[in-house]
Amino acid sequence: MRAIWSGSIAFGLVNVPVKAYGATEDHDVDLHQVHDADGGRIRYQRKCEKCGKKIPYERIDKAFDDGERTVVLSDEDMEALPAEKSREIDVVQFVPNDQIDPIMLERSYYLAPDSKSPKAYALLRQTLEETELTAVVKFALRQKTRLGILRVRGDVMVLQGMLWADEVREADFASARTASKISPQEMKMSAALVKQFTTDFTPEEFEDDYQVQLRTLIREKLKQGDALDTEATFGTGDTSDTGEQGDVIDLMEALKRSIANKRTPAKPAAGKSADTRSAPDSKRAETSAQKKPSTKKKASAKKNTPAKKKASETTAARTKTRKGA
Template sequence: MPRSIWKGAISFGLVTIPVKLFSATEEKDVSFRQVHPEDGGRIKYKRVCEKCGKEIPYAEIAKGYEMPDGRMVILEAEDFATLPLATTKAVEVVQFVGEDEIDPTYFAKTYFLEAEGSGAKPYVLLRDALVKSGRSALVKVALRSRESLALVRPKDNMLLMHTMLWPDELRDGSFAAPAEDVTVSDAEVAMAQNFIDALAGDFKPEEYADSYREAVEALVESKLDGTELVAEEEPQEAEVVDLVAALRASVDAAKKRREQATADDESDAEPKRSSKAKKKAG
């Protein structure tokens, strides 16, 4: 079981719910070391003070806040522990909202909320009330040296908390929108909808994998074994002149892939059915 990263309470009106917070996600990206290519030795960095030139151990490094006029204010761990901020130990519910009201761009990180001690009953009360109301709790909480908005919502018999960015942390992306004079025809939109329908289905995350990570791992294995990887052919990028024709071809290709996938699933299931039939016959 992972270690909790925070302990506090959810303030649900006059009801208090003691909780522990656990990270709900972990990144499994490919990690590399910076090394000297001649001998494989790892590259190390020293933390050196720019004024005195001394190497400073990590444990002795403090946090400094630089004022606009250049003055540096040194902050100690005790300073943060005494911050006049209620949300350092309490998740304050500020509003109840529909989950679809919040743009997913706001979401930063996901956590599990676990009831602690006497918090089990009020935890279940909040969870079930949110389920029946079809709403989520918008809260404020201070985690890891910053206060955040967050959304508490029920999922699979538990409560999840999604920390959120503040509005001024979202960049203006209007520059990325196409020019207003770019238009498409009804036929092009209809064919695009056909392509969407051809690939529509239920989201099954277990069907997807990180191909890049798998490719890097295969590359590392080939380096160890002294074998050569067969390079994938790069797709040829063709200039699209007729959007409707291109989309029609895309729809046909998508249907063929789906039919092939269905046939593969049925062929995989056939040995299982045959095995069961033999057992019954025996």
């Protein structure tokens, strides 16, 4: 793994040099968008609405507008903020582990000692473990001041980002407040059902069925020859401005909307899995695909070009046969 940040944990007069590594990775198949008529790649362009030119990323600044005025913030402006320069994970308090609400937790990072003498790191880790306390911290990462916690996982400390209090919405649902009469017999039966499903949690027992089925679908299409030459999907035609600026989606705005719509506790932003393009074990994938054929059925129902119609009909026929079996 490659370190994404280096600094130190500071509490009192103790300073613990550390490096941060992404603790999670995305295992989703990497998909992109194409034109349904000819398979050509669809790409987002960073284009200036004023001059119409495509702008390289290094020439883009951030800005804020209040509806009437716009304030442009350069990289130099952002770097001048005191919090941005901080390379410390500042411990502000220690709290009992059960006082941290999981809804506030975000992305996790492994912290490894960054010193020839890791004694201070080991001391803090062991102290957190034996006292059963969680360290609440403040730190700066990627131009944001963040709240977080330090906790122990195995032999390492984990830094986990947290939402600020005003970022967590209040749950106010009238239907949830409605009092329902629950009889002792209903409660007894419910407890008995829960007991049947009670066991120790083993994460390795679970797999992402959708991704398994998606890989299976891709593999079957490749076997049937229902694929395009990748080189043919890259366009060589005129990509100049046609005046239809409304169709050009600004990448930063698209990302902002995606984050706003998909924001969940403990989700994300880091590296992608190195093996997302590799198909899973054939036997396991086929078994999972047979359990939920509806996913493949939906995928096969997408629009097909005349060139792909025959292969698509073959895929649909096999799917229908498998479902009937």
